[in-house]
Amino acid sequence: MSGSPAPVRPGDPTGWSGVRDKRVLVTGGTRGLGEQIVRLLVAEGARVATCARGARDLTALAASLDSPLFTQALDVTEPERLExxxxxxxxxxxxxxxxxxxAGxxxxxRFEEADAEDWAATWxxxxxxxxxxxxxxxxxxxxAGGGSVVVISSISGWKPGPPVQYGVA
Structure with a gap:
């Protein structure tokens, strides 16, 4: 199989109906994999909240969906904002x-250029x-009687490439 999968659009059948009416929060939901996860959950009838740094991106994402989306612009590294x-x-x-x-x-x-603050911020x-x-x-x-936690990581943890601090994190 080559290329990227087709993006999930509201109303597309996905076969993942077990999330209907579930309440799910996704960080980093306006781009890439995070956006596709939000779209998939919404398409299957979940009640979804997402956050990202860009208010404009959140507004555009919410406007592109047929179902309500609870959003907030925030940086997940700011103390207490995520909580x-x-x-x-x-x-x-x-x-x-x-x-x-x-979010990530x-x-x-590169290794020779990254300082301690770069490592700390990436971590x-x-x-x-x-x-x-x-x-x-x-x-x-x-x-709620239990739930699910999914932590997305990168292939860079297995097959690191520059920047090395990202692969380590």
């Missing part, structure tokens, strides 16, 4: 059934945000 978003989503939807940690990225260049966006997301979600998932 507040999890609580707001759970309050708005009356609980939480799942979370998907999809890298700061700095924080890839690992720190996922840990805080799960920790904030656990009480809501337990209250």
């Amino acid at each position: 507040e978003f999890v609580a707001a989503m759970a309050n708005r939807f009356g609980g939480l059934d799942g979370v998907v940690a999809c 990225g890298s700061r700095g260049g 924080e966006v890839n690992v720190g945000h996922a840990a805080r997301l799960v920790r904030a979600a656990v009480p809501h998932l337990r209250a």
